Amino acid sequence: MDLGFAGAATVVVGGGRGMGFATAQCLADDGARVAIVGRSPEVLDEAAADLARRGSPDAVAVVADIGDDAAVQRVFADLAQRWGGEINALVNTVGPGAAGNFEELTDQQWQQAFDAGLMGMVRCVRAALPLLRQAEWARIVNFSAHSTQRQSTRLPAYTAAKAALTSVSKNLSLQLAPDEIMVNVVSPGSISSEALQGWAQSVGVDGNDPYALMAAIDEHFGHPAHLPRAGLPAEIGPVAAFLASKRNSYMTGANINVDGGSDFT
Incomplete structure (x- = not known):
């Protein structure tokens, strides 16, 4: 299925491995220019080479810490110069957090969970919005987690951060609807x-x-x-790619579970 990515400018934050990489592969397979952002140069370079082999006309590895707002601003300023001032799709897949029962987690671990699970996305969307608004069509896809709907006592900080990400994404879908920028969430299950x-x-x-x-x-x-x-990362990538694509022409503010079946409501 042609998703309409031919020549489109796309960014996958956390695209060097796992579900982010699987998503980036789908974008590359459809002819998108793909920038993958992460902290490991070796992992990113290997992933970008794979994307180029798949047909991405300008696959690029971008090393950056999304915990640093100035670094995030530089990433999107450089991409704006590289790609003519516009981006069609931004996919945010990162957000690890420390595991532990409520009593075990320190203030620092709570802060780290929110910085990775929520604020990284906030920084990237904020920096990308001017470029998304310049594009003929634009989409944002944020990765949440199924634990926001089926709680785990070992993941209270991670889950709280992902619940906040889901809420902010819903708010963004409302704010950006007049611009026809669609914002959706993917909630993977046990991948x-x-x-x-x-x-x-x-x-x-x-x-x-x-x-x-x-x-x-x-x-x-x-x-x-x-x-x-x-589940496998390769089973998440096509879902995220569709939500990020031109083919997704009327879905926004949705939270899509990809979880192998559950009792979610």
């Missing part, structure tokens, strides 16, 4: 990411086996999906 695979290994489970991974999630958290396995 076989590096972090989840690392946790699986810590409890003696093969994190590369999505069935064993889901069985471990059921055992330790009581939160199994309806499907008997964990």
